[in-house]
Amino acid sequence: xxxxxxxxxxxxxxxxxxxxxxxxxxxxxxxxxxxxxxxxxxxxxxxxxxxxxxxxxxxxxxxxxxxxxxxxxxxxxxxxxxxxxxxxxxxxxxxxxxxxxxxxxxxxxxxxxxxxxxxxxxxx
Numbered sequence: 846x847x848x849x850x851x852x853x854x855x856x857x858x859x860x861x862x863x864x865x866x867x868x869x870x871x872x873x874x875x876x877x878x879x880x881x882x883x884x885x886x887x888x889x890x891x892x893x894x895x896x897x898x899x900x901x902x903x904x905x906x907x908x909x910x911x912x913x914x915x916x917x918x919x920x921x922x923x924x925x926x927x928x929x930x931x932x933x934x935x936x937x938x939x940x941x942x943x944x945x946x947x948x949x950x951x952x953x954x955x956x957x958x959x960x961x962x963x964x965x966x967x968x969x
Contacts, residue, residue, distance in 0.1 A: 893899070911923060918924045918933055 911917065918929055924930045924933055
């Protein structure tokens with residue numbers, strides 16, 4: 846009994862019929878830009894009876910998007926579960942880390958070789 850009734854949503858009480866009319870009037874007043882003239886008929890998209898071509902195009906588009914974001918698992922199949930996704934990301938991160946370490950090691954070796962050459966060429 847102590848709950849306040851909303852005049853817009855609680856319409857079971859017949860005493861709120863006056864509020865219903867005001868709510869309807871408030872909802873029908875909209876801006877001019879958002880109203881659609883009744884003369885325009887809604888356009889309906891006609892789907893062909895045979896949708897295999899559309900399905901093939903959709904599958905190709907999905908496959909292209911998957912390939913673009915490299916969403917395939919390690920075996921080339923799409924990732925199906927959250928766990929596979931997490932494992933795949935972890936493996937990719939580990940590969941990046943190993944690659945970075947390898948590049949740093951190569952850079953250090955190259956610097957050491959250049960330093961040795963510089964010392965060898967400067968000494969009489």
